[in-house]
Amino acid sequence: MSVRVRFAPSPTGNVHIGNIRAAIFNWLFARHEGGKFLLRVEDTDRERSTQEAIDTLLGCMAWLGLDFDEPTVFQSKQCARHLAVADELVRKGLAYKDNKGGGGECVIFRMPKEGRLEYTDLVKGTIKKKAEDTQDFVIVRSDGTPVFHLSNVVDDIDMAITHVIRGDDHVENTFKHIELFKAIGAPVPLYAHLPMIVNNQGKPYSKRDGAAFVGEFKEQGYLPDALFNFLLLLGWAPGDDREVLTREEMIALFTLDRCKSSAARFDVKKLVWMNGEYIRRQPREVFEAEFVSRVQAGGLSTEGVDLAGIMEQMQIRTKFYSELPASCAYFFTDAYAFDPKAVEKRLKVEGVTALLDEVAESYAALPIFDVQTAHETLTAMGESRGTGLGSMVHPVRVAVSGLTEGPGLFEMLVLLGRDKVCARLRDVAKRLRDGSL
RNA sequence: GCGCCCAUCGUCUAUCGGUUAGGACACAAGGUUUUCAUCCUUGGAAGCGGAGUUCGACUCUCCGUGGGCGCGCCA
Numbered sequence A: 001m002s003v004r005v006r007f008a009p010s011p012t013g014n015v016h017i018g019n020i021r022a023a024i025f026n027w028l029f030a031r032h033e034g035g036k037f038l039l040r041v042e043d044t045d046r047e048r049s050t051q052e053a054i055d056t057l058l059g060c061m062a063w064l065g066l067d068f069d070e071p072t073v074f075q076s077k078q079c080a081r082h083l084a085v086a087d088e089l090v091r092k093g094l095a096y097k098d099n100k101g102g103g104g105e106c107v108i109f110r111m112p113k114e115g116r117l118e119y120t121d122l123v124k125g126t127i128k129k130k131a132e133d134t135q136d137f138v139i140v141r142s143d144g145t146p147v148f149h150l151s152n153v154v155d156d157i158d159m160a161i162t163h164v165i166r167g168d169d170h171v172e173n174t175f176k177h178i179e180l181f182k183a184i185g186a187p188v189p190l191y192a193h194l195p196m197i198v199n200n201q202g203k204p205y206s207k208r209d210g211a212a213f214v215g216e217f218k219e220q221g222y223l224p225d226a227l228f229n230f231l232l233l234l235g236w237a238p239g240d241d242r243e244v245l246t247r248e249e250m251i252a253l254f255t256l257d258r259c260k261s262s263a264a265r266f267d268v269k270k271l272v273w274m275n276g277e278y279i280r281r282q283p284r285e286v287f288e289a290e291f292v293s294r295v296q297a298g299g300l301s302t303e304g305v306d307l308a309g310i311m312e313q314m315q316i317r318t319k320f321y322s323e324l325p326a327s328c329a330y331f332f333t334d335a336y337a338f339d340p341k342a343v344e345k346r347l348k349v350e351g352v353t354a355l356l357d358e359v360a361e362s363y364a365a366l367p368i369f370d371v372q373t374a375h376e377t378l379t380a381m382g383e384s385r386g387t388g389l390g391s392m393v394h395p396v397r398v399a400v401s402g403l404t405e406g407p408g409l410f411e412m413l414v415l416l417g418r419d420k421v422c423a424r425l426r427d428v429a430k431r432l433r434d435g436s437l
Numbered sequence B: 001g002c003g004c005c006c007a008u009c010g011u012c013u014a015u016c017g018g019u020u021a022g023g024a025c026a027c028a029a030g031g032u033u034u035u036c037a038u039c040c041u042u043g044g045a046a047g048c049g050g051a052g053u054u055c056g057a058c059u060c061u062c063c064g065u066g067g068g069c070g071c072g073c074c075a
Helices: A017-033 A051-063 A075-091 A148-158 A168-184 A214-219 A224-232 A247-253 A268-281 A284-297 A307-315 A340-347 A352-365 A371-385 A390-401 A409-416 A418-433
Strands: A004-007 A036-041 A095-098 A106-109 A116-121 A125-130 A137-140 A163-167 A190-194
Touching (some): A004 A017, A004 A163, A017 A036, A017 A163, A017 A214, A017 A224, A075 A095, A075 A106, A075 A137, A075 A148, A075 A168, A106 A168, A116 A168, A116 A190, A125 A168, A137 A148, A148 A168, A214 A224, A224 A247, A224 A268, A284 A307, A340 A390, A352 A371, A352 A418, A371 A390, A371 A409, A390 A418
Parallel strands (some): A004 A036, A163 A190
Antiparallel strands (some): A095 A106, A106 A137
């Protein structure tokens, strides 16, 4: 039997990370089994299911590389079929009409009244329930529209779905769905329920807890592969100590029996780490393309700089592309911004103005200007002044970059070049004197 | 209230009856009186409680406790 799974979201304009994780697990399962991954848009709520919402959904899937194997099914187009199935169930006596609500006649499905219901969940094991603890439920509303349970099951039958992999919140519904499959006379698929993603309080993770939608992570500069990998590790582990996995490794290793059945807390710190990990592992050409486009988007030119050297320094310390170009603008322009706190702490200090001029003078006099000579010069100055290297390094860094963070100071100076370094040191000294900084 | 499910470091997790309970994130210290980052080393940090089964339970069973989910003519 060939595996067929589906991702069945209702398009609301946002794609929640819990939902997309279900898509990821379905996709990985299909790819691991050599089966089909399908998309069904549950767009029965016509108000919210706009074309824009559907585009957002498709965009998120494409961004994460979740390609599907057959044309998208739109649930709204299957309505007549759902109702026909309901009629058939009524005809067979497996469902009945009722008008308890007073709003007209609805169709209600009969659940077993005695005995035990149970099914084997591929991640949670055997789930049992007494028939008496279940209730008949509406499958067609009195306005003639089919209810979720009916539509969902009929569509799964029509799409020949073999495994239903979805969120934990559906475990109870599964008893209803299985009875529907049986009543309709269709083979019951296998089920796997994924644990929820929760916040620090153990409640379902929502927008109140931070970024909760795929689009937000994209905007904040997360890489799709980093988000994908991170979400996979929420509820699944390969069994060895690997955490950063290639897509190929994930596909090869993914099995449902390695999924956890307890809820996972969303820890953004680990996602941040993983994003940096992914940026560092990108081939230099890929980093370069993104780096250059960010720098240029910031109105900066990459002409006349040691781009390769700058990128070498920046790739290992960039956690988000959105930090660019602010974190390295000083490499590309003399009109770089000064961090006010850094100015206060490192430049507006007794003796610094003179120090900057002195450093510029020493650097200008060097026969060659490289990492070693730049370093030695400052060390020697620190010794002769009896203040040590630390008291020189910080003011110089802030003067030439405006920031307190960045590459090693001497690597940074060499990348800037002696002329710019000396000019900036003198200029900052001047501005400190005339109070314009 | 009734039903279902879940429970290992602060967090994500490994372990599928016998381990000094391992790894990662985060944190702390060191390599590094130049920051941040990278890299390396080191450190602290866990089996919810109680019974039972067993020669031996984190692991199996039961009872508690705590948490989550479900109980719509929402999906």
